[in-house]
Amino acid sequence: MSHGSSRVIVTVIGQDKVGIIANVSAVLAEAGANIIDISQTTLREFFAMIMMVDLENATQPFDEIKRRLKAKGDEMGLRIDAQHEDVFKFMHRI
């Protein structure tokens, strides 16, 4: 990342099922990404899991992690995104 912070927000949206956290965590662990926090909620009828992840010591570039998360999401029938935390900081904090 070219920015000051190395934190990204990973969001997982879809039908709730067994193994979501385990699978997503495995992809992140493999990339050397450190999960700082996890929370979950519902978005209309869907399940949503939100992770704050630090990529400071990641062994893979952000693009690659994002690609792998998306592939895992496709495999599990979930929508998985990763966005730099600045998006949320800019929108919700003054």
Place this chain on the structure above:
Amino acid sequence: MPMQFSAQEIIETIRMVQMDKLDIRTITMGISLRDCAHSDIAVAAAKAYDKICRKAGDLVRVGDEIEHEYGVPIINKRISVTPVALVAEASDSHDYVVFAQALDRAAKEVGVNFLGGYSALVHKGMTGGDRALLASIPQALSSTERVCASVNIGTTRAGINMDAVALMGRIVCDTARLTSDRDGLGCAKLVVFCNAVDDNPFMAGAFHGIGEPECVINVGVSGPGVVLAAIEQEPNADFGQLASVIKRTAFKVTRMGELAGRAASAKLGVPFGIVDLSLAPTPAQGDSVGRILEAMGLERVGTHGSTAALALLNDAVKKGGAMASSYVGGLSGAFIPVSEDIAMIEAASLGALSFDKLEAMTCVCSVGLDMIAVPGDTSPETIAAIIADEAAIGMINRKTTAVRIIPAPGKTVGEMVEFGGLLGRAPVMALHPYSSKVFIGRGGRIPAPLQALNN
């Protein structure tokens, strides 16, 4: 470390992007071509081509990179240049089409879909270079794909140059004729302004104004769908509450523009200019400004109450957005192009939205009569009179107004004109049948208005 954002905040952002079509409509790089002037127009054109390719070579890549990192779509990457009349004027030639073609090649080379600035500023009078540029517009727009032209024919300080208005009536008709095989598409790339702004990132009216730096990044945000979703959640809100909902939403949308603009500026090593806080619709379902007005309680956009609804929307968007960005500029407000907005297309087809109501709405919207198809046999004088009316609204109200009108070749009222893509489709709208020929034939300038005694 705990998460700094609540789940609701994160989900709200995700929802805005994935469901309500929040996007950055355009990252526009403004490039000065003033140092490209040369006595040989071919040399000037080659210098302009080289400079654009050099400055904007990374623009599309950086735009894509930002979209990827932040997960917010950036729909268009575009370029605006110094009004070409100012640059080409130094040449011995009077045929500037070769310059337009060089700009078109440069746009293709760097991968932007539109390049604006084939322009002249003639609000008080025309130089030789201005005349040559205006004369070349129909040929330039019909022989290029991505070049956009604009002409400023009036300002609040100078009045309205009615000679230029009359000329633009003919140029609009000629441009339609030369692109008759594409429903007059050339006219969709031609804007006639009053009070044009120097830092507008939106096409087709973008140009790099004369007070601008060497190179600059301007950002145009959008998000009619986000505002619509927010309003739909407040069906019983009174007007004060409605304005607050719109302000809050506009603030959030604009923050995304600010973020993208700062990131693009840093990555490209180019100063950040402004964020343009516009609600820019697209023909896609759920991306419509007309639908926002309908969600406020109008059965169809164009009915009585539409002007008041648009006034509230436009002002609330500005108030919310102004707090969200360090530098606000451009046009900033709600666009009401007919062909690019599904609710406007429907309302115009049904007869709910008339040409006259559109003109009234432009008194309070961000720009003017935009992407309106009219019968192909409309006379140049009638087009000129429409331009004069719209310019008068801008001049008196100290706002930018514009006309982007398409006399659809061979088509009559009720038929559809199809441009495709972001430019959309529009029904041909009826105009008044009575002539304005003698009025337009008078020539000269409408004097600048008083700046006091405002009533």
